[in-house]
Amino acid sequence: MDKDLHVVLVPYAAFGHLFPFFHLSIALAEAGIRVSFISTPRNIQRLPKPPSELSAFINLVAFPLPVIDGSSLPEGAEATVDVSLEKEVDLRAAYDLLCHPFKKFIANESPNWIGVDVFPHWVIDIAANFRVPVFCFSVVSAATMVFRGPPECLTGEGLKKVRPSPESLTSPPEWVTFPSSVAFRRGAEANGSYYLYYNGHLGERVSKVLNGCKAVAVHTCKEIEGDYLEVLEKIYQKPVIPVGFFPLDQPEQRDYHDEEWLKIFNWLDQQKPKSVVFVGFGSTCKLSKDQVHEIAFGLELSNLPFLWSLIKSEEASEIVDDVDVLPPSFIKNTAGRGLVCIGWAPQVEILANPAIGGSMFHAGWGSVIENLRYGHRLIVLPLVFDQILNARLLVDKGLAVQVEQNEDGSFSRDAIAKCLRQAMASEEGNQIGLKAAEVAAAVNHPTLHQEHYISEFVQYLKNGVRAQN
Numbered sequence: 001m002d003k004d005l006h007v008v009l010v011p012y013a014a015f016g017h018l019f020p021f022f023h024l025s026i027a028l029a030e031a032g033i034r035v036s037f038i039s040t041p042r043n044i045q046r047l048p049k050p051p052s053e054l055s056a057f058i059n060l061v062a063f064p065l066p067v068i069d070g071s072s073l074p075e076g077a078e079a080t081v082d083v084s085l086e087k088e089v090d091l092r093a094a095y096d097l098l099c100h101p102f103k104k105f106i107a108n109e110s111p112n113w114i115g116v117d118v119f120p121h122w123v124i125d126i127a128a129n130f131r132v133p134v135f136c137f138s139v140v141s142a143a144t145m146v147f148r149g150p151p152e153c154l155t156g157e158g159l160k161k162v163r164p165s166p167e168s169l170t171s172p173p174e175w176v177t178f179p180s181s182v183a184f185r186r187g188a189e190a191n192g193s194y195y196l197y198y199n200g201h202l203g204e205r206v207s208k209v210l211n212g213c214k215a216v217a218v219h220t221c222k223e224i225e226g227d228y229l230e231v232l233e234k235i236y237q238k239p240v241i242p243v244g245f246f247p248l249d250q251p252e253q254r255d256y257h258d259e260e261w262l263k264i265f266n267w268l269d270q271q272k273p274k275s276v277v278f279v280g281f282g283s284t285c286k287l288s289k290d291q292v293h294e295i296a297f298g299l300e301l302s303n304l305p306f307l308w309s310l311i312k313s314e315e316a317s318e319i320v321d322d323v324d325v326l327p328p329s330f331i332k333n334t335a336g337r338g339l340v341c342i343g344w345a346p347q348v349e350i351l352a353n354p355a356i357g358g359s360m361f362h363a364g365w366g367s368v369i370e371n372l373r374y375g376h377r378l379i380v381l382p383l384v385f386d387q388i389l390n391a392r393l394l395v396d397k398g399l400a401v402q403v404e405q406n407e408d409g410s411f412s413r414d415a416i417a418k419c420l421r422q423a424m425a426s427e428e429g430n431q432i433g434l435k436a437a438e439v440a441a442a443v444n445h446p447t448l449h450q451e452h453y454i455s456e457f458v459q460y461l462k463n464g465v466r467a468q469n
Contacts, residue, residue: 005465006111008036009137010102012119013043013065013095014080015284016366020139020219021117022047023246027450029057031458036109038102040065042078061105066097081283096122106130112465116213121205124212133464136213141365142220142228142242143182143393144386149173150235151210154203166194175235178227181392187407193385214464215239217457219365221449223442224372224397241460244453245369245443261346264307264339265353271305274357274433277379277420278350280309281362285383287311289325291411296330298416299338304424306338307356309345351376357433358424360416363391363400372399375440377423377432379403381411398435401428 007028011021018039025035029050034057037044041062050058065078071090077083083091099122106114106126114134116123127134138145152158163169169184176182184190197203210216216236221244222229233240268276279295281287287295292310299306310325326340350356351374359371360379364387371378378400380391394400401423404415423429442448 006034007113008111009115010038010120010123012117017117017139025058027454029054036061040078063098063101065094068094113461118206118209121208124208134213135215135217136209137217139219140386141390142218142225142232144389146228146231147182147389151207154207163198166190169194181396182389188409189388217241217243241457243457244449268353268355271355273354275305276355277304277306277358278356279360283311285362293327294413296327297413300333301417302420304420308340310340310342363387372439372443375436377429379419379423
């Protein structure tokens with residue numbers, strides 16, 4: 001019976017969700033479980049190819065994204081990276097219509113389990129209709145989930161009582177009984193997060209999924225978030241199962257060994273071990289021109305060697321000469337000490353290079369995990385909701401320094417330079433380095449994640465099926 005176990009996975013249409021769900025697919029397939037991964041054609045094309053030996057266990061199911069009359073979605077837009085924040089509402093509306101082909105798929109397949117993201121709330125009713133148990137797979141940190149709170153506090157009277165205003169987000173919730181800085185600050189942080197997550201429909205989606213699932217799997221491990229995992233199980237009153245950190249993808253089979261990247265890696269190979277700061281904010285969080293300039297001047301003032309992977313913002317997308325995105329004279333003033341690459345970068349291979357010793361980034365959970373694997377000193381500059389909470393968690397755990405930001409979220413070149421030097425050239429930075437090395441040893445344990453965390457989760461799934469029979 002166990003070898004015929006079939007799990008359907010339903011991630012949201014964002015890279016930070018798609019990839020962890022894909023990695024969970026791989027881990028389950030390696031344990032002998034058959035997986036159907038549901039998404040749209042373009043998003044599936046963006047994923048790495050599953051290992052050939054697992055092809056019989058993984059079915060990548062592509063449902064075309066429905067077109068809504070009057071929608072402002074750009075042609076070919078299927079993930080949050082393809083749209084502005086304002087247009088994400090249209091993307092969610094189109095994504096919700098996948099409920100129709102999904103219902104037919106479940107009717108035909110009769111899977112043993114459905115693993116759902118926190119946003120596709122329509123999965124819950126379909127699963128109940130066909131009597132298929134559901135687990136929620138959270139791709140954010142346990143600390144973020146704890147801060148959100150139990151489902152009854154995300155909507156209605158419970159929300160009004162616990163989260164009546166943005167001010168209520170500026171301290172840890174009452175169910176956190178240990179010292180914690182995981183909360184928002186007054187101003188843009190609290191206001192933006194409140195109106196995005198606590199004053200709209202997103203809370204209702206999350207609440208429905210959490211209420212309707214039998215268990216919650218979390219992309220984390222006890223070695224880093226054991227205290228928050230214990231709180232989660234208390235407030236959810238259902239099993240909360242950490243699945244650990246999945247093995248990193250091998251560098252993508254792209255032609256990044258062209259002349260430019262050969263020069264960059266040759267330059268890295270000439271730097272002292274653990275001396276270079278990697279700066280990267282990914283493709284989802286596009287920096288404004290002012291933010292780019294402050295980071296550039298901060299790097300210049302720090303006098304530290306750096307490698308900066310820069311994605312141009314929409315306002316800079318029309319600039320033909322990439323160098324014009326940066327302040328005048330920046331390239332000249334940092335020549336020999338730092339490099340800037342515009343556009344896509346092989347981040348995993350960069351982070352793995354012995355010359356990299358620190359990383360300045362937005363504290364998105366996926367990037368946190370990548371950096372923790374290599375024991376880098378972290379300089380965090382969060383821009384949106386869960387990044388802010390992750391940044392506070394990392395500082396609390398002694399793994400990061402956070403760039404000082406004003407109430408409106410802005411930051412200065414001096415704050416950038418100060419944090420860079422603090423992390424890379426101070427006694428406090430040395431302590432962060434020691435703590436980071438300790439965490440890296442746990443994160444990279446050869447058997448802990450697949451043989452312990454995934455095995456425990458697989459056993460839970462199998463026991464759940466046996467209990468139904």
